Amino acid sequence: MVDLPDENQKRYIAVLSKKMDIGRTLNVLGHLSVGLSKQLSDDEGAYLDYVDLDGNIHPSLSHYPFIVLKADNSNKLRKVREEALNRGIKFTDFTSTMTDGGSTEQQLRTKETKEADLEYLGVCLFGDTEILREFTKKFSLYK
Template structure:
């Protein structure tokens, strides 16, 4: 346990549109999280197992914090996505074109939509805490 890096150095941040219902919000968060974790190198994030008193293992939870914030609209999410891209920060984003049908249909619909017409529903980032805070601090906690 003591070989782990300082957990305040890095973090995951998800920023989600406040315009979605709970089911959609959780679905978008799931897609963003799984996608982002797949983009990370094996030595970037740390995962730990928790063991309870009875010896049961609760496996593979993030050592780093996972913060969930909310955004008022698509344009604010678009700007976060653009900023992450410019800064070389690993991220995933999710738009309304990715909702209905299977992934093949969603990919086709997204490809047929101009970027400026995409409605962003969420962005998920992983990186150095101070760098992420620099451009996500204006968002409030999702409650």
């Protein structure tokens, strides 16, 4: 067994708009998760392989908790993003400009939209639990 840090020391937190249907919600969460994991080193994310009794490997699962919360609207998500930027916390975000068409079309649509006009659908963060709680505790669990 690997000597691991306290699993409650850090965490992932995704805050998602409650205004999306389940298919869109899962798509947004997938994009956010993949994007954020690219920013983290293997050591930082503390990814683990699990091995079952038959010797099968269940690879690359996070040692840290992944909490999913819901937000009422885009402005609340924008504030989470701003806090992450101000505090130097690693994050990804997803807006409505990223939903239709291919990635080239989505990038162009995003580039043609002022930040103040973007509709945020989700933000995903990774960092110290206590710092993240300071500005995410007002959100409820996504159920």
